[in-house]
Amino acid sequence: MKTARILIIASLVLLLGALAIVPAAAQDGMSEFVFAHGGPIRPMDAHSHWYGSTHWMLKLYYDCLIWRAADGDGYVPEAAQSWEAVNDTTWRFHLREGATFHNGEPVDAAAVKWNIDRVRHPIGDIPLYQQWAFVKEVVVVDELTVDIHTNEPHAYFEYDVSYNGCELLPPAYFEEVGQEGFNRAPVGSGPYTLAEISENDRYVFEAWDDYHSGRPEVDRVIYQVIPEPSAQVAALLAGQVDMMTGVPVPDRATLEGADGISLLSESANLMHHLYARVDTESGAFPETFPDYQPATLDHNVRMAITHALDRHLLAEVHGAAQGRLARVCSYYPEGFADKYADADVVADWYNPDMAREYLAAAGYAEGEGPTLYFDTDAVSRGGSAKEVSEVAAAMLEDVGFTVDLTVRDSSAFSVEVSRAGNNRDLMHIALGCGPALLPLFYGCDWSSVNYSICNEEWDAVADAIQVTIDMDERLSLWEQWWQHYIDTAQTITLYEVTNVMALNTGEFDFTPRKDGWMTFRGLKLADM
Amino acid sequence: MRGFFISRLAQLVVTMFIVSLAVFLIVRLSGDPILVLAPDFFSQEQIEEMRRFWGFDRPLAEQYVTFITRAITGDFGTSYLAKRPAMELIIERLGYTWMLAAAAAAIGVTIAIPLGVLSALKRNSLIDLVITLLSSLGTAMPSFWLGLMLIIIFSVHLRMLPAFGALEPKAIIMPAATLGVGMAARLSRMTRSAMLEVLSQDYVRTAHSKGLKQNIVVLRHALRNALIPIVTVFGLQLGWLLGGSVVVESVFSWPGLGRLMIDSINVRDNTVVQAGLFWFALTFILINYAIDVLYILLDPRIKFE
Numbered sequence: 071m072k073t074a075r076i077l078i079i080a081s082l083v084l085l086l087g088a089l090a091i092v093p094a095a096a097q098d099g100m101s102e103f104v105f106a107h108g109g110p111i112r113p114m115d116a117h118s119h120w121y122g123s124t125h126w127m128l129k130l131y132y133d134c135l136i137w138r139a140a141d142g143d144g145y146v147p148e149a150a151q152s153w154e155a156v157n158d159t160t161w162r163f164h165l166r167e168g169a170t171f172h173n174g175e176p177v178d179a180a181a182v183k184w185n186i187d188r189v190r191h192p193i194g195d196i197p198l199y200q201q202w203a204f205v206k207e208v209v210v211v212d213e214l215t216v217d218i219h220t221n222e223p224h225a226y227f228e229y230d231v232s233y234n235g236c237e238l239l240p241p242a243y244f245e246e247v248g249q250e251g252f253n254r255a256p257v258g259s260g261p262y263t264l265a266e267i268s269e270n271d272r273y274v275f276e277a278w279d280d281y282h283s284g285r286p287e288v289d290r291v292i293y294q295v296i297p298e299p300s301a302q303v304a305a306l307l308a309g310q311v312d313m314m315t316g317v318p319v320p321d322r323a324t325l326e327g328a329d330g331i332s333l334l335s336e337s338a339n340l341m342h343h344l345y346a347r348v349d350t351e352s353g354a355f356p357e358t359f360p361d362y363q364p365a366t367l368d369h370n371v372r373m374a375i376t377h378a379l380d381r382h383l384l385a386e387v388h389g390a391a392q393g394r395l396a397r398v399c400s401y402y403p404e405g406f407a408d409k410y411a412d413a414d415v416v417a418d419w420y421n422p423d424m425a426r427e428y429l430a431a432a433g434y435a436e437g438e439g440p441t442l443y444f445d446t447d448a449v450s451r452g453g454s455a456k457e458v459s460e461v462a463a464a465m466l467e468d469v470g471f472t473v474d475l476t477v478r479d480s481s482a483f484s485v486e487v488s489r490a491g492n493n494r495d496l497m498h499i500a501l502g503c504g505p506a507l508l509p510l511f512y513g514c515d516w517s518s519v520n521y522s523i524c525n526e527e528w529d530a531v532a533d534a535i536q537v538t539i540d541m542d543e544r545l546s547l548w549e550q551w552w553q554h555y556i557d558t559a560q561t562i563t564l565y566e567v568t569n570v571m572a573l574n575t576g577e578f579d580f581t582p583r584k585d586g587w588m589t590f591r592g593l594k595l596a597d598m
Numbered sequence: 599m600r601g602f603f604i605s606r607l608a609q610l611v612v613t614m615f616i617v618s619l620a621v622f623l624i625v626r627l628s629g630d631p632i633l634v635l636a637p638d639f640f641s642q643e644q645i646e647e648m649r650r651f652w653g654f655d656r657p658l659a660e661q662y663v664t665f666i667t668r669a670i671t672g673d674f675g676t677s678y679l680a681k682r683p684a685m686e687l688i689i690e691r692l693g694y695t696w697m698l699a700a701a702a703a704a705i706g707v708t709i710a711i712p713l714g715v716l717s718a719l720k721r722n723s724l725i726d727l728v729i730t731l732l733s734s735l736g737t738a739m740p741s742f743w744l745g746l747m748l749i750i751i752f753s754v755h756l757r758m759l760p761a762f763g764a765l766e767p768k769a770i771i772m773p774a775a776t777l778g779v780g781m782a783a784r785l786s787r788m789t790r791s792a793m794l795e796v797l798s799q800d801y802v803r804t805a806h807s808k809g810l811k812q813n814i815v816v817l818r819h820a821l822r823n824a825l826i827p828i829v830t831v832f833g834l835q836l837g838w839l840l841g842g843s844v845v846v847e848s849v850f851s852w853p854g855l856g857r858l859m860i861d862s863i864n865v866r867d868n869t870v871v872q873a874g875l876f877w878f879a880l881t882f883i884l885i886n887y888a889i890d891v892l893y894i895l896l897d898p899r900i901k902f903e
Contacts, residue, residue, distance in 0.1 A: 110861045113681045148823040200644065253681050268689060269680060270861060271853040272763065296762050296851045296859070300746055305761040353642065481864050485629030487647070517642050517810075586760055 074433070100276075100289035101595055105577055106302040108312040109295035111270050114256035116237035116251055117189045117198060122502070122587075125234050127293045129589040130275050131258040132237035135163050135182065136228065140585030140592055142401050145228050147176050149238055149259065156540065158223040159206070161231075166213040169282045171240040173260040179518035181560045183208040184241035186218065191478040201507065223537045231505070232373050261286045261591055265548035271295050276485035288553050288578070288593045303572075306331065312574040316453065316587055319389040319449045322570065330576025335390065337399050338585035340452045341503045342388070344379075344562040345520050346372050353491010353519035364495045365432075365440035372559035374428035374439070375496070379462055380420040380467040382413070384564050388454045391565040395419060396552055399503035399566055401584050403541070404548050411566070425469040445474065446498035447483040453568035459498045462564075491519030499593055503566065509551060512560075521560050529555035534567065605682060606887055617879040618669060621872050622662050623746025630654065631866030635678055652678065652863035665872070674873035677863075682871040687858060688877055694764055695854035698777065698847070699839040701770050705778030706785055706835065711828070713782070714789020715821060729786065741842055762851035764887040773850040777842050779833045788831040792824035799823075825896050835888035837882045 113123040113459055116132055129137070133148040147153070169177040176211075180561045190202035209217040220227065240257050247255065256264060261283070262275035273293040274470040277286045294311060296302045302314040303321045307328055317325060317333065325331050346366040350356060365371045394400065396410035405411060410496030429439045444466075446459035456477050463473040479488060487497055497520070509532030510516055514524035530553045538544040555561070571588075579594040632649045640648075649655050653664070668675065674684040717729040742756045752772060753761035796802060797820055805815045844856035851857070855874055862870040 085611065109681065110865065112685075115681065118681060130890075268853055269682070269690060271851070272765075294851070297848050297857070298746075298851075300848055301749060301762060304746065304749040304754050308749075308755065308757060308761050310761050481634055481866060482629070485633045485866070489633035490630070491642070510788070519640075519642050519645065527801055579736055581639065 091361060096337065096404065101287075101533040102290040102292065102295050102576075103288050103457045103590065104292045104315070104592060105313040105590065106153060106296045106311040107113050107293045107588075108299070108302070108316070109270060109297050111273065111295060113253045114264075115253050115268070116239065117185075118249070120234055122234075125237075126300035126588040127238055127273060128258075129260065129264045129587065130291060131256070131260045131264060132239070132593060133177070134232050134236035134238065134260045138229070138585055139484070140581065140583045145232060146562065155227075155539075159220045161220075161227060162211070163216050163326060164195050165216070166282050166401075167214060170261065170280070171238075171243070171257050172278065173240060173243055173257045174244055175240040175257075177238060178261050179210040180213075181238060181241050182216045183210050183240050184269070185380060188239075189235040201230065201233065202235060206229060223539050224539050225536055229506045244353075262291060265290070265409055284550045286591065286593070287595055288590070291590050291593065298515040306572055306574070309574075312578055313331055313571060313580070313588075315569050315571045317570045317572050318453075325572045330574055332575040334580075334582055335572045335585055336571075336582035337503075337584065338452055338567040339399055339503055340500055340567040340569075341394060341395065341397060341399065341594065342450070342452065342455070342458065342498065342500050342564045342567065344375070344389070344564065345493050345499050346375065346560050347495055348372075348558075348560045349522045352517060352522040353493070355491055355493070358490075358492050358589050360430060362537075366444060366495045368432045369559070372562070374425040374432065374469060375466065376472075376556075376562045377421045377428065378425035378466050378471070378557045379417065379562070379564065380465060381416050381564055382420075384458050384462060385466075387458050388565060389454070390568040390570045391452075392568065393417075394563050394566045397501070397503065397508060397555065397563050397572045398505045402505050403545060404501075404504075404505035406549070406552065408550065410563075413477050422465075422469050429470050433467060433469065437470050439471040439472065441474060442466060442496050443494035444473050444475045444496045444498075445483065445487045445493065446477050447480050447488075448477050449480055450483075455498050455500070456563070462498075473551045475487070482582065489519060493546070500567070505548075507588065509533075512555070512558075518573065523558065523560060525554060525558070530557070542575070600701075602666055606890075610883055610887075611715060612882065614876070618666055618872075618876065619662070621875045621879075622665055623870050624726075625868045626658065626661075627635060629866060631678060631868050639660040645675035646858065667716055669872075669876070674876070675869035678867045679726055679865060680867075684867075687870055690857040691853060691858045691885050692877065694852060695840065695843055695847070695856060698770065698843055698852060698854055699728045699773035699775055699836065702777035702781060702839050702843075703832075703836060704773055706781030707832070709778070710785035711821075713827075714786040715793055716814065717786065717790040718793035719816065721747075721794065726790075729790075733783040733786050736779045737787075739775050739779070739846050742849055744757075744779065745772065746848055748772045748776060764853055769850075769852075773843075773846050776849070777839055778844050780842065781839060781885050784835060785828065789824065791829050792827045795807045796820045796824045822896070826893060829889055829892055829896065833885055834839075836885045839876055840881060880901075 107123065111127060112121045116125065116128045117262060135148060135150040136145045136153060137148050138145060149165055149169060151166045153161060153163045158164050165177060171177060186208045190199045190205050192199055204220050206221045207219045208360060209219065211217055238259055244252050245259050261278055261281040263278045266274035267274045272295065275291045279285050283349060296305060299318050301317065303325065304310065305311040306314055306325065322333060323368050326333050328518055347364040348367060384389035385393045393416040394411050395416060398405035398406055400407040400411035409415060426436060444459065444463055446455050448456045459475060466473050486497060487493060509519065512523050512528065513532050514526065514529045527552045531547055535544055535547045535551060540545060541560045569586055572581060575596060577596050579596045607792050632645060632654060633653065636645050636648055653661060672685055673744055676682065677684050677687055680687055717726045720726045749761045749772065752759040759772055760766060763769055802815060802820055805819045844860055847854045848857035848860055858870065859874045862874065
């Protein structure tokens with residue numbers, strides 16, 4: 071009796087104790103916007119990783135020299151008030167007078183040099199520096215002027231200096247505390263300061279009164295990690311978060327019908343493709359499949375695949391996407407939307423009869439096409455990879471292929487197939503869609519784990535793109551480049567993913583950025 | 599008693615050594631973390647560079663020696679993702695998981711023991727049937743589903759409780775209830791069967807025949823003697839709570855060790871996975887030792903051996 075009573079009393083004490091220990095949320099009159107982030111969120115040292123969804127958040131906290139305009143049209147000043155090309159290989163940046171980091175350290179030319187020098191050299195495990203290999207030297211002209219010299223004319227200079235790793239960190243503070251210390255207590259120079267950090271859980275940012283371009287309108291922005299999309303939806307409906315991205319298809323109607331919540335959509339800056347095996351040397355393939363000759367080595371087979379796929383239907387199966395033929399998002403001029411994103415052009419590309427003709431040209435009798443081993447991630451970035459792959463497999467079987475589809479969970483797919491270089495015939499993959507680095511990926515110097523292509527003519531066009539500053543001239547080179555891309559059919563582009571977001575429009579006004587970044591520098595309070 | 603603790607300490611050391619080896623090997627066999635960490639477009643050279651940086655190009659035995667030598671001092675290495683010591687990340691989260699497990703255990707015990715006793719006393723009655731049905735339901739309900747249902751009811755419709763996080767005291771109620779319900783279901787079944795067995799014993803009949811009141815017979819004579827199997831199951835359930843918290847923490851975005859483990863496993867952040875599994879194992883072993891001590895306190899016939 072006594073023991074049982076003690077056990078129950080102890081249990082109640084434990085429960086009450088637990089209730090009392092958990093910290094209480096701050097209650098004040100500040101405007102507060104909570105964004106449901108699917109996580110995980112990586113470290114605050116912005117130079118040490120590539121992960122896009124963490125950089126969304128970091129952009130709230132750090133300034134770059136310049137950054138991509140929200141509407142996708144050009145660049146906007148941040149730490150640099152203005153900038154110009156001095157000549158083909160030198161860019162000059164004029165910094166803002168009196169600008170500081172959150173700790174008071176000056177954002178001057180020396181700080182800029184320290185940052186770019188840091189990011190263009192190896193830091194830890196993530197070799198971000200290769201993206202910055204175009205920089206030859208950073209020269210401090212005076213306290214507020216800095217020159218960046220490139221090795222050769224660099225067509226995507228502005229794009230690259232405003233990409234991952236562009237974030238400015240305070241040199242003196244960083245050197246004092248080291249990388250670990252900095253990740254625990256970072257310091258930036260962006261419009262928001264960091265009020266609270268709970269690693270990979272909750273990041274609370276507060277508007278900085280001293281920001282050079284004025285205090286942001288919303289007082290507090292919180293990135294709250296909520297891994298489960300269904301829990302994000304519930305939190306949004308409960309009024310406990312204000313925005314989520316990647317709204318699952320079944321929840322869209324519910325959210326749209328909810329008071330004060332609206333759905334927004336914009337390119338997710340993500341495209342889904344099929345990778346076809348075009349060689350037997352790259353990655354782990356030679357060890358894993360020593361005697362296997364992929365059918366996709368035959369160009370006719372690859373062309374049969376590309377014409378067998380109804381991209382519009384695949385996009386519909388995905389739930390939020392548009393069929394595409396080229397691997398650059400449609401809002402970039404390099405994506406040639408009228409040619410490769412046009413609905414009719416994409417519809418016409420689907421031609422099962424032509425696919426059968428290509429199979430016949432490859433030596434296969436009608437209905438007796440080769441077996442394709444097809445690997446896919448169950449979800450993939452942007453979702454629905456399994457369902458899309460199943461429908462794609464049915465389309466391929468319809469023209470005569472036999473398809474052996476294997477679905478794996480995301481991490482197994484990465485480890486066993488996509489990043490190990492074990493793509494046997496075909497695999498489904500989701501990739502970003504910017505133009506700047508793309509030509510490099512298919513060049514003779516680039517050896518991906520899943521393909522190795524060296525077409526000297528294509529390579530020469532890629533090289534020319536990289537050094538051609540004039541946009542019109544560059545676009546005509548891109549037209550040639552795309553012809554090779556389509557003809558090679560190693561990467562068979564399927565569709566561009568649309569990000570469907572849900573926002574508390576009762577309280578906030580947000581226009582999605584063209585580049586798909588969920589960063590809230592421009593967030594406004596709704597007109598009441 | 600001293601001998602008991604020394605022998606248990608020796609067992610603990612041996613068990614933890616075996617756990618460390620198993621954890622190390624399983625984590626390595628599950629795949630190359632570099633392949634998860636590297637961006638999609640990385641070249642083979644860049645991937646090799648990352649592998650060298652993290653020491654995965656070294657022989658497995660050498661990697662284990664380095665791991666165990668550091669682990670003894672509490673250094674499980676640096677998280678590949680957070681770029682901070684793995685143990686530091688674990689310690690930050692451990693308190694939340696313990697807090698959740700304690701609250702869930704409290705809910706579980708508070709519900710299970712009265713219901714189990716009542717069910718045994720009213721054997722084969724409507725009350726027994728209802729309690730049995732509820733226990734079966736509690737056992738069968740996936741915690742993921744139950745958690746979401748609670749969020750929909752109490753956060754979305756009633757707006758009484760927060761849907762996520764650990765920002766205010768009441769935030770613990772739903773995750774603890776989700777975990778506690780499963781525990782209560784299993785524990786109440788065990789309480790019922792242990793009580794039924796004890797209630798049929800001679801000494802209970804003797805107590806009744808002596809004219810003692812029903813509640814004194816039940817609580818002082820029967821329940822006390824039924825507690826040994828109940829405590830055993832309670833100990834096992836505590837271990838289950840730690841494992842179950844992995845799912846519940848994800849549903850409720852509770853910043854505990856379970857969620858850290860899920861994130862780390864998904865991206866093969868081996869240093870954190872190793873440190874986390876080590877802690878789970880250590881906690882589980884210590885709970886079992888505590889249960890052993892509790893046996894002795896409950897039943898004086900059991901001696902420290």
